[in-house]
Amino acid sequence: MTGLGAESIRDEGYQAPASIDPMAIRADFPTLHQEVYGHPLVYLDNAASAQTPQSVIDAIVRFYQNDYSNVHRGVHRLSQVATDAYEAVRRDVKQLLNAADEREIIFTKGTTESINLVASSFGERFIGEGDEILITAMEHHANIVPWQLVCERKGARLRVVPIDERGELLLDELETMITPRTKLVAVVHISNALGTVNPVKRIAEIAHRRDVPVLVDGAQSVPHQRIDVQELDCDFFAFSGHKVYGPTGVGVLYGKSRWLEEMPPYQGGGDMILKVTFERTTFADLPNKFEAGTPNIAGVIGLGAALEYLQAIGVGRVRAHEDRLLSYATESLGAVPGVRLIGTAREKAGVLSFVVSGIHPHDIGTIVDRYGVAIRVGHHCAQPVMRRFDVAATARASFAMYNTFDEVDVFVDAVRKAIEVFS
Amino acid sequence: MFDDLYQEIILDHNRRPRNCRVIEDTPHHAEGHNPLCGDEVKIFLKMEDDRVVDVAFQGNGCAISTASASLMTEALRGKTLEEAHELFGAFHEMVKGQNPPESKDLGKLQVFSGLSDYPMRVKCATLCWHTLQAAIEKRKEVVSVE
Ligand SMILES: Cc1ncc(COP(=O)(O)O)c(C=O)c1O
Numbered sequence: 001m002t003g004l005g006a007e008s009i010r011d012e013g014y015q016a017p018a019s020i021d022p023m024a025i026r027a028d029f030p031t032l033h034q035e036v037y038g039h040p041l042v043y044l045d046n047a048a049s050a051q052t053p054q055s056v057i058d059a060i061v062r063f064y065q066n067d068y069s070n071v072h073r074g075v076h077r078l079s080q081v082a083t084d085a086y087e088a089v090r091r092d093v094k095q096l097l098n099a100a101d102e103r104e105i106i107f108t109k110g111t112t113e114s115i116n117l118v119a120s121s122f123g124e125r126f127i128g129e130g131d132e133i134l135i136t137a138m139e140h141h142a143n144i145v146p147w148q149l150v151c152e153r154k155g156a157r158l159r160v161v162p163i164d165e166r167g168e169l170l171l172d173e174l175e176t177m178i179t180p181r182t183k184l185v186a187v188v189h190i191s192n193a194l195g196t197v198n199p200v201k202r203i204a205e206i207a208h209r210r211d212v213p214v215l216v217d218g219a220q221s222v223p224h225q226r227i228d229v230q231e232l233d234c235d236f237f238a239f240s241g242h243k244v245y246g247p248t249g250v251g252v253l254y255g256k257s258r259w260l261e262e263m264p265p266y267q268g269g270g271d272m273i274l275k276v277t278f279e280r281t282t283f284a285d286l287p288n289k290f291e292a293g294t295p296n297i298a299g300v301i302g303l304g305a306a307l308e309y310l311q312a313i314g315v316g317r318v319r320a321h322e323d324r325l326l327s328y329a330t331e332s333l334g335a336v337p338g339v340r341l342i343g344t345a346r347e348k349a350g351v352l353s354f355v356v357s358g359i360h361p362h363d364i365g366t367i368v369d370r371y372g373v374a375i376r377v378g379h380h381c382a383q384p385v386m387r388r389f390d391v392a393a394t395a396r397a398s399f400a401m402y403n404t405f406d407e408v409d410v411f412v413d414a415v416r417k418a419i420e421v422f423s
Numbered sequence: 424m425f426d427d428l429y430q431e432i433i434l435d436h437n438r439r440p441r442n443c444r445v446i447e448d449t450p451h452h453a454e455g456h457n458p459l460c461g462d463e464v465k466i467f468l469k470m471e472d473d474r475v476v477d478v479a480f481q482g483n484g485c486a487i488s489t490a491s492a493s494l495m496t497e498a499l500r501g502k503t504l505e506e507a508h509e510l511f512g513a514f515h516e517m518v519k520g521q522n523p524p525e526s527k528d529l530g531k532l533q534v535f536s537g538l539s540d541y542p543m544r545v546k547c548a549t550l551c552w553h554t555l556q557a558a559i560e561k562r563k564e565v566v567s568v569e
């Protein structure tokens with residue numbers, strides 16, 4: 001393992017070296033304070049869903065208790081309050097991502113829906129027979145399957161940029177695989193299966209030189225680094241609330257307005273129209289054109305509280321803490337005989353994927369669970385990654401701002417005990 | 424601590440699975456897949472009249488799924504189809520915690536009784552049985568437990 005620590009985060013998201021106090025942070029997270037099978041919970045499944053701080057839970061409860069109403073629909077007081085709160089979060093997200101315009105922020109139910117929106121709508125307008133969509137070999141199924149569906153519908157072709165044995169993207173290959181038929185490059189920012197941080201700014205430069213837009217799957221990056229969509233110069237950026245300490249069922253699609261304006265609606269219904277007759281409907285402007293129906297209002301309110309929480313702690317400090325944990329865990333787990341780390345990219349964040357020779361990840365997961373350690377086992381919705389590394393599944397520990405070095409010790413100890421059971 | 428689940432018999436059958444081979448020239452074979460964890464199993468069955476004369480498996484999975492398939496092949500040999508169905512029914516009830524383990528003699532399969540405390544892992548143990556059913560019925564599509 002190389003390149004971890006302060007050095008590796010110099011480019012993106014690094015704010016201040018001051019370290020955070022995970023013990024103080026833990027006090028804000030009610031779920032963390034429980035025992036599992038008689039052991040204190042060690043929650044290391046953050047890449048699946050991070051826990052929510054009390055402030056997020058409170059914001060949702062307060063909204064339902066005081067301000068609850070539909071948005072954009074009433075002249076009455078509560079509707080105004082709810083609409084203001086909802087739209088305030090859109091401005092928060094605009095700021096978080098440094099988007100040029102809040103009209104470029106669309107609320108969805110998560111990364112998956114955000115990508116499906118682009119696949120469906122951008123695909124409808126811009127992708128035709130014989131065209132190509134470029135993805136990478138480390139994508140989550142959410143950034144594979146929607147493109148396959150478009151390709152099938154349109155007679156287009158999905159092409160996959162390979163990765164090396166460390167789990168790093170082959171940038172040269174990416175460059176040569178962009179052809180005059182390439183209509184979009186869709187790439188994960190941080191791989192949930194490998195932890196690899198992709199150089200999305202470089203990728204956007206390469207693609208833009210050929211006039212090809214870029215979609216970034218930011219599901220794993222927003223909780224770990226500062227995002228500036230204008231600096232990255234990506235055309236689309238997607239993320240989910242539940243991975244940034246927010247609620248489930250809410251997410252964001254950022255899209256440059258030049259694209260969003262030309263794209264047809266994704267779904268039809270209320271809120272996304274200007275005028276409806278049976279002969280013809282004119283659509284609302286951005287962002288409403290892409291938000292048909294009553295949105296997840298409470299979810300958006302919760303997301304706002306989560307982003308506020310994350311920004312108050314400082315995502316750069318969070319990342320610095322997580323990098324130290326990752327580097328400690330990598331060394332400590334890597335020293336256990338029989339352990340093979342899957343994904344050893346020089347730029348990594350948050351995720352430690354591994355297999356143990358002779359023991360299936362499921363058995364590891366079940367055994368460490370009995371010591372209170374929650375990790376994810378399986379293919380992580382990235383079956384092509386598993387095939388690339390010739391494993392059926394991996395075990396994965398993933399870190400958040402509230403994890404501690406002691407927890408890493410408990411985790412590594414539990415893995416050792418799993419190995420003992422099978423020895 | 425894990426005596427309830429990872430009993431010695433299970434660990435042993437995981438390490439040295441019995442009847443882990445292919446049976447050629449039989450119409451009774453089927454494939455099973457657990458999409459959640461990627462476990463895969465193939466079951467081969469040789470029948471004479473109504474009786475299982477040989478049964479084997481090949482697979483790639485966790486200790487529970489490997490040991491379950493291995494122990495299943497041992498338990499099935501010489502059984503009639505009806506007995507096999509009954510065994511599956513009783514096994515299924517046991518791992519889901521729906522009957523007291525001692526209500527039916529499941530022989531060595533009894534070692535899986537601890538699974539009822541691990542509901543997330545029940546499908547690991549039943550995949551081979553569902554696939555067996557498909558092999559009996561000569562079904563071609565891959566069996567999926569979800
Ligand atoms: C990299 C990546 N992309 C996409 C997704 C899908 O996110 P969601 O399930 O919130 O739509 C995930 C979540 O597992 C992910 O890790």
